[in-house]
Amino acid sequence: MPNETDKPRTGTPRLRKPDATDGADIWALVRACKPLDENSMYCNLVQADHFRDTCVLAELDGEVVGWISGHMIPNEDALFVWQVAVSPKARGLGLGRKMLSELLARDACSGAEALKTTITKDNDASWALFRSFARKVGGDLDDAPHFESDAHFDGQHATEHMVTISLPQEPRLARAA
Template sequence: MYITYRKPTPADGQAVYQLIQRCPPLDQNSLYCNLLQCRDFSDTSIIAQTEDGTIAGFISGYIPQSRPDTLFIWQVALSSEFRGQGIANTMLTELFRRDARLTHMETTISPSNQASRKLFTRFFKEHFTSVETKTLFKQGIHFNNDHEDEVLYLAGPAIRLDQQSA
């Protein structure tokens, strides 16, 4: 199946919201939040779309004001039928290549989210010189006991991002 990669638009907000609902353990943001991500963060977010218009995946991110060389990845959502095909890796690659100023990438991952740890571990190993981790938000301090710690992964600088998609 042919997949295209593009910036989201507000018209994608509802489909993104529904996709994220089908991708536990991702945090369920409001539809309004997803609409704003598709509008105000479209330059740092990406959609993977099938030939028939189905949104297979969505990654949201932003560039922190104090670190214009860093792309923070907020969420990676990939519909279950598209997993294991390299789509999430391609989305990360395409997204990072959009802005030539970017040399670093950050994300947070809960310890039990094995799929995200596997994706980012492989991606960082292929494209960045180093990766550091530290607990950013702790259960019982920043979160109630119903949410795990969020571990911050800091990768950079980038060593290469192939010009062809993975």
């Protein structure tokens, strides 16, 4: 018999900037979203506190169901998306794309001419999200090996491909709508 907490949610997720008190909930969400790499709870707390302007949290029925951590890359006009987590309870709502759009509409990301992220070749869900987002905004998507398995991960992690989506330079709100 399904548990009440396993039921899909309905309604519209509320998107907001995180704060330090969200760190534990973010950490629990990321741990529940395999195959995402788990960071420490402290890392998620620092992200929610220090990088709140370039991170987004989604809540549905009072529960954290989505998270994107990111930052503007120093000396570049690019938003780097570190991690995207969507709870199984909120999948199928287009939440990943909505959170990306929310970030790009923020003042903190107004100078972004590109969105960058790294993805392993076998992460089909991430490829689908970022390809869909590139189509939605009318941007070109390119990728190339970046953090390589042997050179950067001592053979203990698959190569991460740097994915770059060029962002059209039309008005930000129209682009992210």
